[in-house]
Amino acid sequence: MSRPSARLRVIINHLDRHSAGIRAAPTSAQTVSYGHPQRLRYTLDNDLLTPEQRLFYEENGFLLIRNLVSTQDIDRFRKEFERICRQQIKVPGLVVMRDVAIAKSEFVPDQRAxxxxxxxxxxxxxxxxxxxxxxxxxxxxxxxxxxxxxxTMLINKPPDAGKKTSRHPMHQDLHYFPFRPVDRIVCAWTAMETVNRQNGCLVVLPGSHKGTLQEHDYPEWEGGVNKMYHGVRDYDPEHPRVHLEMEKGDTVFFHPLLIHGSGMNQTPGFRKAISCHYASGDCYYIDVKGTTQENIEKEVKEIVARRHGVGDEVTFKDTWEIRGRLVQGERISM
Ligand SMILES: CC(C)CC(=O)SCCNC(=O)CCNC(=O)[C@H](O)C(C)(C)COP(=O)(O)OP(=O)(O)OC[C@H]1O[C@@H](n2cnc3c(N)ncnc32)[C@H](O)[C@@H]1OP(=O)(O)O
Ligand SMILES: Nc1ncnc2c1ncn2[C@@H]1O[C@H](COP(=O)(O)OP(=O)(O)OP(=O)(O)O)[C@@H](O)[C@H]1O
Ligand SMILES: O=C(O)CCC(=O)C(=O)O
Ligand SMILES: [Fe+2]
Ligand SMILES: [Mg+2]
Structure with missing residues (x-):
């Protein structure tokens, strides 16, 4: 086996060939602090990822790690979710969402909804x-x-009620986030059971993280769309995509600009996944006024106003600042 440094050099050469002219010239400060100036842009130096894994994330915007979370942990998360559904515990701040097809029907929803x-x-x-x-x-x-x-989310994708409302339109998670820099945000998404095309696995557009934040809107779907499930406007269904079929415990890490969604659940079971979006403690908030994110800011503020009876004094930033929790290191500017 070649030494990692030699293999990393191969990767850097490869990236140079593929991205010539795309990246801005690094400043001298970046040259000093990163060693591989601006070339490995989406990953940091570490002792965990193999050079191949780093290159894969750099080029594709996601990295799938098989069998990362134990069965015991996942079974505990599932039990806790069931306790919440049965209303045996009440969790402050928790948002419980029902599928729009069920929420809008006469049918009185039970915990399965x-x-x-x-x-x-x-x-x-x-x-x-x-x-x-x-x-x-x-x-x-x-x-x-x-x-x-x-x-934080635990997604319990329901069997489709026949209107395709169990789909999640193609989107970039950054649309929801008023903080930056974009490359210091990542999502971890863990399958809590086998997730495949039948029950609506994640669908990703590899490499789309290299683009910019797109305009998002509600897709024009006949059967209805769930609240806040915005999709990229002008989504091209012909774009090459990858279905991420995963087993219980498999975990995918992905960049917040990666375009992704999930298909409909055509099985009678509820497809479960647990996920968390992380940001660096030294990220900072931005004002989304005048940007494509204005529409989601407005919607979030309306929901907060209705739920908590507050007015304009609660900002989009506040809603994130309140929910954020430090899990390692220092909370610097978040
Ligand atoms: C990266 C990451 C951030 C990406 C994402 O998370 S994308 C998805 C984002 N989703 C969210 O943030 C969840 C948003 N959902 C919520 O806040 C809630 O579930 C609400 C939609 C506000 C409903 O909550 P709640 O007020 O407790 O429910 P109610 O039963 O009283 O319903 C109030 C009105 O909302 C309607 N509703 C409930 N669930 C949905 C739904 N899934 N889709 C569309 N409309 C819905 C419901 O029919 C009712 O409408 P009206 O009868 O007032 O017309
Ligand atoms: N018009 C559209 N606008 C935005 N996103 C869409 C549109 N049509 C499909 N999608 C999204 O594309 C992804 C795949 O959807 P689809 O229902 O085709 O599932 P699938 O996994 O491809 O299923 P199948 O195996 O049946 O092809 C989902 O995220 C879905 O929401
Ligand atoms: O589990 C899924 O279907 C994907 C959900 C998702 O991408 C999101 O909520 O941002
Ligand atoms: Fe998402
Ligand atoms: Mg399809």
């Missing part, structure tokens, strides 16, 4: 996922040692 819980940062059992050392070791490779858990 929960399609997603979000913001479980106050549930110690579910939040354990966000602090798992094996997850954080990977997260550190992308965003560095100061790690904030910004957004």
């Amino acid at each position: 929960v399609s997603k819980v979000q913001d479980f940062q106050e549930d110690p059992e579910l939040f354990r996922y966000c602090s798992l050392p094996k997850i954080l070791k990977y997260v550190e490779c992308f965003i560095g040692p100061n790690i904030m858990a910004m957004h």
Whole structure:
């Protein structure tokens, strides 16, 4: 086997060939602090990723690690989710979402109708996922040692009710985030059971993380679209895509500009996954006024106003600052 440094050089040469003219010339400060100036842009120097894994993330915007989270942990997360659905515990701040096809029907929804819980940062059992050392070791490779858990979800994709509302339109997660820099944000998404095309696995557009943030809107889907499920406008269904079929415990890390979605669940089971979006403790908030993110800011503020009876004094930034939790290192500017 060749020495890692030699293999890394091969990767850097490869990246140079493929990105000539795309990246700005590095400043001398960047040359000093990174060693591989601006070439390995999406990953940081670390002892965990192989050069091949680094190159894969650099080029594709995601990295799939098989069998990362133990069956025991996942079974505990599932039990806790069931306790929440049965309303045996109440978690402050938790958002429980039902599929729009069920929410809008006469049918009185029982616990099986929960399609997603979000913001479980106050549930110690579910939040354990966000602090798992094996997850954080990977997260550190992308965003560095100061790690904030910004957004948490357990997705329980329901059997499609016949209107294709169980789909998640193609989107970039950055659309929802008023913080930067973009390359110091990463999502960890773990399959809680076999996830395949039948039950609606993640679908990604490899390399789309190298683009910019696109305009997002509700897709024009006949059967309806779930609240806040914006999709990239002018999505081209012909674009090459990859279906990420995963087994229980497999975990994918992906960049917030990676265009992704998930297909409909054509099985009778509820497809489960748990995820957390992390940002570096030295990220900073931006004002989204005048940007494509204005529409999601408006919607979030309306929901917060309705739920908490507050007005304009609660900002988009506030809603993120309140939810963010430090899981490693220092909270510097978040
Ligand atoms: C990277 C990451 C950030 C990306 C994402 O997370 S994308 C998805 C983002 N999703 C969210 O943030 C969750 C948003 N959902 C929520 O906040 C809630 O579930 C709400 C939609 C506000 C509903 O909550 P809640 O008020 O408790 O429910 P209610 O039963 O009282 O319903 C109030 C009105 O909302 C409607 N509704 C409920 N669930 C959905 C739905 N899934 N899609 C569309 N409309 C829905 C419901 O029918 C009702 O409408 P009206 O009867 O007032 O017309
Ligand atoms: N018009 C559209 N706009 C935005 N996203 C779309 C559109 N059509 C499909 N998608 C998205 O593309 C992804 C794949 O959807 P689809 O329902 O075809 O699933 P699939 O996994 O390809 O299923 P199958 O195996 O049946 O082809 C999902 O994220 C879906 O929401
Ligand atoms: O689990 C899924 O279907 C993907 C959800 C997703 O991408 C999101 O909520 O941002
Ligand atoms: Fe997403
Ligand atoms: Mg399809």
